[in-house]
Amino acid sequence: AQSVTQPDIHITVSEGASLELRCNYSYGATPYLFWYVQSPGQGLQLLLKYFSGDTLVQGIKGFEAEFKRSQSSFNLRKPSVHWSDAAEYFCAVVLTDSWGKFQFGAGTQVVVTP
Amino acid sequence: DGGITQSPKYLFRKEGQNVTLSCEQNLNHDAMYWYRQDPGQGLRLIYYSQIVNDFQKGDIAEGYSVSREKKESFPLTVTSAQKNPTAFYLCASRKVEGTTHNEQFFGPGTRLTVL
Numbered sequence A: 001a002q003s004v005t006q007p008d009i010h011i012t013v014s015e016g017a018s019l020e021l022r023c024n025y026s027y028g029a030t031p032y033l034f035w036y037v038q039s040p041g042q043g044l045q046l047l048l049k050y051f052s053g054d055t056l057v058q059g060i061k062g063f064e065a066e067f068k069r070s071q072s073s074f075n076l077r078k079p080s081v082h083w084s085d086a087a088e089y090f091c092a093v094v095l096t097d098s099w100g101k102f103q104f105g106a107g108t109q110v111v112v113t114p
Numbered sequence B: 001d002g003g004i005t006q007s008p009k010y011l012f013r014k015e016g017q018n019v020t021l022s023c024e025q026n027l028n029h030d031a032m033y034w035y036r037q038d039p040g041q042g043l044r045l046i047y048y049s050q051i052v053n054d055f056q057k058g059d060i061a062e063g064y065s066v067s068r069e070k071k072e073s074f075p076l077t078v079t080s081a082q083k084n085p086t087a088f089y090l091c092a093s094r095k096v097e098g099t100t101h102n103e104q105f106f107g108p109g110t111r112l113t114v115l
Helices: none
Strands: A003-005 A010-014 A019-021 A024-026 A033-038 A044-050 A056-058 A064-068 A073-078 A087-094 A102-104 A108-113 B004-007 B010-013 B019-025 B031-037 B043-051 B054-057 B064-066 B076-078 B087-094 B104-106 B110-114
Touching (some): A003 A087, A010 A019, A024 A073, A033 A073, A044 A056, A044 A073, A044 B104, A073 A087, A102 B043, B004 B087, B010 B019, B019 B031, B019 B087, B019 B110, B043 B064
Parallel strands (some): A010 A108, B010 B110
Antiparallel strands (some): A003 A024, A019 A073, A033 A087, A064 A073, B019 B076, B031 B043, B031 B087, B043 B054, B064 B076
16 A cells, blocks of 8 residues: 655754655655645645656755655755744655545654754 | 635534534635644545545545535535544645646645534
């Protein structure tokens, strides 16, 4: 079965430090992968997506993600974190033959300290 | 501006009452989705619809009902049969035509609390 795993439930990072959020997927073919961000009490906003081509994907807010087929991973990175990056981050995959249903990971809560 | 609106933002319900959450989109998207979000559990799919007058159960449909009479609207009713309805509810929509890697767009959510 197709699935997405985010191994880290909670990450604390200092402002200005780099951030990497992990996402592993289980999928038979080339997956379509997404990263979303959710601020408290808000909806989800798309950061970036991968569907083919260049394995390093640039997104909004200075985020990027790298697709590694050999490791079944799609990790999200940011070189220098700002206090406004404190939020919950979700990795997701489109399920095949599913009419566009998404499978979301459980999320990673990011706390930014001064 | 195009987008998805959900109302109300906060909703309080007494046990035993049905309540309906509104979701409207003006993105001209065919597909719409309802998710439930609980702390530490990510998003769980309740119902989804690809076209008007058609919808399918998601992973946790028990105690919920939906309708899709208009392309723009996909209301969710939380019935008294839902044993633990207190949660944050998110509506999403997605463009169907074109490619399968189209993203879902999300509304701001409704927080339902059962008193």
